Amino acid sequence: MIVPDRRESVDSRGSLDGNSAGSFALTVSGVSKAFGATKALSDVSLTVRVGEIRALLGENGAGKSTLIKILTGLVDSDSGVLSTAGDSSSGVVAVHQELTLVPTLSVEENLALRKLPRRGIFIDKGAMRSRAVVALQQVELDVDPSLPLERLGLAERQLVEIARALQEQPSVLLLDEPTSSLNSSEARMLFRFVRGLAASGTAVLFVSHRLDEVYDLCQSATVLRDGRVIGDVELADTNPEALTRMMIGDRLLQETLEPPVAAGQHVRAGEPVLRCQALSGEGFTGVSIDVWPGEVVGVMGLVGAGQSAFARALGGLQRTYVGDLHIGSAAVQSNSPARSIAAGIAYVPSDRALEGLCLDLSTGTNAILPSLQSTSRLGLVERSKTRHWAEAIIREFDVRPPEPSKRVGDLSGGNQQKVVLGKWMATQPTVTVLDDPTRGVDVGAKLAIHDAIRSRAGQGGAVILVSSDVTELLSLADRIVIFRGGTMCGALTRDTWSHEHLLDALTQGDPADD
Amino acid sequence: MALLILLVVAALAVDRFATLSNAMAILRAGSFTGIVAVGMTLVIIRGYYADLSVPAVIAVGALTSLAMMPAIGVLPAVAVALLVSTLIGLLNGVIIAVASGNPIIVTLGTQILLSGVIVAITQGAFVYGTSETFADIGSAKVLGVPTPILAFLVVAGIGQAWLSLTTSGRFFIAAGANQRAATAMGLPTRRLGMVAMAVCGLTAGFAGVVLAAFTDQANVAIGSGYEFSAIAAVAVGGTSLFGGAGSIWRTVVGVVFVATIDNVLVLLGLPFEARLLATGIVIIVAVVFDALLRRSTR
Amino acid sequence: MSGALSRVTANASAPALLALAVVIVALVAIEPALISASTGFNILTQAAVPVIIASGFAVAMLSGQLDLSVGATAVLAGVVAMRLQEQSIGLSLVAGLLVGCAVGAVNGLLVTRLGVPSLLATLGTLIAARGVAFFYSGGRPVQGQMPDVAASLNSSFLGVLSIRICLAIAVVVIVDATIRRTVWGRRVMATGGNPKAAQAVGVSVNRITMQALVLSGSLAAAGGTLQAYLLNSATPAGGEATLIVVIAGVVVGGVALTGGRGSVAGAALGVLLIATVTVGMNFIGVDSAYQRILVGGLLLLVVLTSAPQIARALRRRQGGDRIRTGTLDGSSQIG
Structure with a gap:
């Protein structure tokens, strides 16, 4: 990929502030920030030169949003220095994906x-x-x-x-995923404009998940991971694979923590339990996949590639337009969660607080809600039975504290996620769809969740696991399908996959933009 | 707890308070509010704030039963009254669910519309009872307990059993606590809302029937004020006005609390109007307390 | 002129306008004598007080808050003003208005400090204000001491104008201009239209909300006090009737229940239309019960036709809908 050096034009015209070209519009050094016990940012340093377009990259939870909040003054950092060039007090001005x-x-x-x-x-x-x-x-x-x-x-x-x-x-214009709601020609129009802006001396910090856009627009990139700066690179000196590795890489190293289960365990028997043919819906197009009983299908894609939309559609939370979806022999018109659940699909949402739990209710009540119908007789709740169920779920998933009467909102994130998972697993769904189930949970909860997924598959349930965690997919999945640009574009099996394959598959050009 | 303190203070400070007949008087006065409050509790738990059409529905229940009685007999007249009240509540629920309407605005509209219809038909005149049986039931006592109290206890018992013993009862709480999560869980949140409104219509209509039997007469104004005293009883009982938490037995405690305050005010020789003031203060205090409690758990 | 008219009616509820138009045409068809200067005077007279209350209510609604307490506040202010009239007119007027500020301030505190939804907060103050009004008046109408003041307030001048009509027009013109043309007014609209965005550009959303609710309470109290002076008496009942006319008028006039959309002039127009129908019905001897049915029905009609799916269909027919729905997986793109 060719990255034209646009700094020349700045040199020739000079900057608006009268600073010499190449001077820094923004300097961040040693910024740290913690929320309670979790460190969101540690010792982050970053510079943007006058007239430069710099990308700020990182997966979900890498600390980007916190950094943006600190840059725009919404949140104070715990330590570190932030300075902007020029006498203008406006400093960094952000344009957010959610329009304000x-x-x-x-x-x-x-x-x-x-x-x-x-x-x-x-x-x-x-x-x-x-x-x-x-x-x-x-x-x-x-x-x-x-x-x-x-x-x-x-x-x-x-x-x-x-x-x-x-x-x-502003000394620096911060664009936070500005293309997320634009189509490609609109995005091109925006880029042309941003280039012009930089050429006339404005520094731009560009936040995006889409590497093709980053290469199209930016000269340099700062990569964040787990709250630290992992890389500070000129894009001309690097390639998308290397960038991706920086963004998600050290999860690969963590693999030793949790060795993958021996390959080739799953044997396809009988008919597929889920058949999906040319299914299109809000945010994804033309997905065809069959899943057999006892199989764990991993789904991977960069943020916004359509995998979450597909998972939500299976759960009945997002609309589907055309295509067929069969569970067993029955066709599913899945446009409501109730219908999906009746068909045997359990969807574990990625946002616990919003769609997973009633935070004000007790752990026991939350754990038992989806199973109430099946544990009751004539619509009557059998108290001792539901209590046993709730206790069993709490025990099996090691929810702490193991008190059914505790308000679930007071539990830690990991334990909340165990409750969400537990309540669905207890219904013994034919197909379990999980959207990033281990995002933001501690290692203990992660292992418990992985065990639950394995045991569900061991009992003959089909599992579709959407995850941004490569290790998780490698250790759990029987096969991994890749989403790119809103559609499924290939699958890897245990015989063929490797880290390199995965990275290649993830980062090859974006078909939606061609 | 607050109720106990109130009772002890009242017993010590107010003459003639701590007598059996006064206790019965408190409960009887509270029973009409109480019957409505059971339905109101369900509506509030579901997250619909309040049903303001209660006064008109009480009037519909009372007037329909009294007016139909000569023609079709006591039981059928009561059945028709309850059916009509339930349908009105259901209509509220359907408008709220289908149009994503604001429950308070919708039920306020129903209240005005319905009271207009009643006045148009009755011209505001009283309708008097014609059945001695009906009146006798209304003023009878079973083992020394007046029938309105029994009716309240039965309704509250059914309500509490429903809410705590059945699956659908749990679903009301879940839908009120987090509608999105409940929807994602496949719960029929809209239908639950319709059912809550229909049940509130039913209890209001039933309160009207009991009132009609007790007083043996009714006009359009028979139900006025009950919407507010019912909300006060629900709130002071500790059911969150934000929805998603609460129980019927708490509401029963709230009903007794509100009725006791009324009773004390009467015994102290304060006018009826003091009661409205007390209702208002009780609701404001309950709302503030509820909000503070929610903040502290966040 | 037509520009101003279209601005006022731009957001109005088309189905409700249509329904009202049908009723008005029917009334005129039944009784052509309705079209006269004296009918016009009657309509304006009848609408004056509700219009004043509706102006404040509309500001609260534009800022995104529903103030259910306006009717009870008006009633309470009237009772207070009449009770204190024998002391002095000044005290009576000031106390009447202070009642409104106080109720509005309580509403504002509950909403901004405690995070109580305005619907709940104002339902609470509605019941409380109503209770105070009944308690303070002993449940009976309070007679004023100055029938001559009432008489002079009621006398007309210039044929179709009276003090109350002039006051109502002044309130609408001033409040409407404040909302449209002052910085504060635009901040109210921004707060109601998108509170997050307003906050992001430095609008103090809490302060604006507080001020809008205090204004709403104050204008409700002003309306109630005026009404009491006009009648030389105040009754503690009837707050709900005022509330319903105000809500119906304001939503018919195109102020969105969700805030940020509509105008004070539109709200006044809505109240005026309802008054027109009421006066027309009175004129041909229709029972007042049917007026209640009409207002209640109108409210339900507006709720039904402002349902998201129906409103979208109506907007599409008007051809203004250029909003594209998202094509990408927006739900998972939180960075």
């Missing part, structure tokens, strides 16, 4: 909201309009400033957001 605009206000009002111009007690409409015109010209957006923002498309709104950020004349 008010849809019901007009474009010009959104642009001026931080500091509305006044004349007497009223808003100075003339001044607001002329400022809006200037700001919109800067991002080359040709819309009527008096239109309500909600009448604009998403890409246009993104530009309005950027225009607002630029009004503050």
Whole structure:
């Protein structure tokens, strides 16, 4: 991949602040931050030069969001120094993937909201309009400033957001996954604009999960993992494989902690229990896969590649458009969780607090909820039986503290996840779909969750395991399928896989963009 | 606990409080609120804040049973009254579920609409009882306990059994605690909402029937104020107004608490209006307490 | 003029407007004599107090909060004003308004400090204010001491204007301009439209919420006090009726229950339309019970037609819907 050196143009034109080219627009040194016992960032250092477009990379939980919050002043760091060039006090201004605009206000009002111009007690409409015109010209957006923002498309709104950020004349413009809701031509338009911006001397920090975009736009990258800076590289000196390895790499090293089970255990017998043919839905297209009883299918992809959407669709939480889904011999029209569950699919969501648990209820109540129907007679809850069930789940998954009456919201993340998993495993689902079940849990809980997955498969249940953790997949899965650009693009079996294969499969160009 | 303190203080400080007949008076006065409060508890646990159409539905229950009685007899008239009340509650539930409507706005609309319909039909006039049996039942005592109290205890017993012993009872709590998680779990959250509203209609209609039997007359205003006293009873009993937690027996305690305050105010010679003030204060205190409690567990 | 009109009606609930239009046309068809200056005067007279209360209520709703306590606050303010009238007019007026500030402040504190949803907080203050009003009045209407003041307040001038109509117009014009044209007003809209975004650009969402609720309480109290002075008496009952007319009018006038959308002028128009129907029904002798049915039904109609799926269908027909739904797996892209 060829990365044109755009710094030359900066050299020739000079920077807006009058600083010499190559000087630092942003310097972060030795920043650390802990939330309670968990260290979110340790000793992070990072620089962005004037006119540079630098990528900030890292998987979920690597500490990116915390760093962004510290950079934009939403959170104070525990230690470390942060300095921005120039006398402008605005420093780093962020444009988030979740737009911070008010849809019901007009474009010009959104642009001026931080500091509305006044004349007497009223808003100075003339001044607001002329400022809006200037700001919109800067991002080359040709819309009527008096239109309500909600009448604009998403890409246009993104530009309005950027225009607002630029009004503050930031030393560094931080773009946080700006393309997540854009299609490829909209993204290209955005990139052209960002390049121009950098060429005229603005420093840009670009946060994205998509390496193709990073190579397209940036000159350099800082890679975070587990709260530390793992790499600080010029993109011209490296390749996507190396970057990916930096992002997820040391999980591969951890493999020794948990040696993979001997390969080739699973023998396909009889008919597949789940058949999925050309299934498309919100966020994924054309997925075809068969899963046999007792099989663990690992699903891997970079963030946003469609694997989570596919898992959610199986669980009935996201809409499917076309294609067939069969469980056993029965066709499933899975557009509601109730139908998926009735068909024998249990979906373990990635967000425990939002979709997994009723945090205010007790551990026992949460553990027993999905099994209530089957443990009851004539709709009556049999108290002793449910208590035994709850206790069994707590015992089997080693939930701590082992008290059914404890409020589940007071448990640690790992123990909460054990409750979520336990409540579903107790229903003995035909197909268990797990979305990143070990994200953010401690090692003990991780092992318990892995045991549960193995034992479910051992009892003849099919398991679909979406995970961003390579070690986890290598040690649990009988086969690993890869998602890229919203679709499934290949599968690896125990005979053929290796770390290199996986990395290759993950990082080859993004078909959705071609 | 607060109820015990209240009872002890009242017994020591207020003459004529600690007598059996006064205890019966407290319970009887509270029983009408209590019957409504059982349905209201279900609505609030489900996370629907409140049913403000209760006064009109009580009037529908009372007026329908009294008016139909001469034509079709006591039991069928009561059955029709309960059926109509349930349907009104169900209608509330359907509008809330289908249109994702705000429960308070919807039930307020129903309240106004329904009271308008009642006035249009009755012209605000009283309807008097025609059946001696009905009136006798309403004012009878079984083993010294007035029938309204028995009716309240039966309704509360059924409600508590439902909520704590059945699977669907647990589902109400789950749906109120975290609607998204409940949906992801495959629970029919919308249908649970409809059922809660329908049951609240049923209990309000039943309260109307019991009131009609007790007073042997009814007009459009018979149910006014019961929505607020029921909410007060639920809140003071410790059922979270935010939904997702609570029980019927707590509401029973709350009903007795609110009724006791009423009773003490009456014994102290304070006017009826003091009661409304007390209801308001009780609700505000309960809401603040609830909110503080939630903050401390976060 | 037409521009201003379209601005006012831009967000109004089309089905509700249609329903009201049908009723009005029917009323006029039954009784053509309805179209007269005196009917116009009657409508404005009848709408004046609810419009004042609705202006404050609309501001609270634009900021994203539902203030159910406005009816009870108006009633309480009226009772307080009448009880204190014999001491002095000044004291009576000030106390009446302070009642509103106090209720609004309690609402604001419950919502911003304790995180109680406004629906619950204001339901609590509704019941409390109602209780205080009944207690303070002894449950009976409180007679004022100044029938002559009431008479002069009620007299008309310039044919179709009276003090109360002028006051109502002034309140609507000032509050509407405040929302549309001042910095504070835009912050109210931003807070209701997207509180996170408002916070992100430095709007103190809690302070705005507090202020909007205090304004709502104050204008409710102003309306209640005015009403009491006009009638030279105040009754502790009737707060719910006021509340329902205000809610119905405001939502018919296009202020979204979810906040951030609509205008004060639209809210006033909604109340005015309901008053038009009420006056028309009175004129041809329709029982007031049917007016309740109409208002209640109207409220349910607006709720039903603002259901997400139905509202989307209606918007699409108006051709303004350029919002693209996400194509990517947005749910898992939290970095």
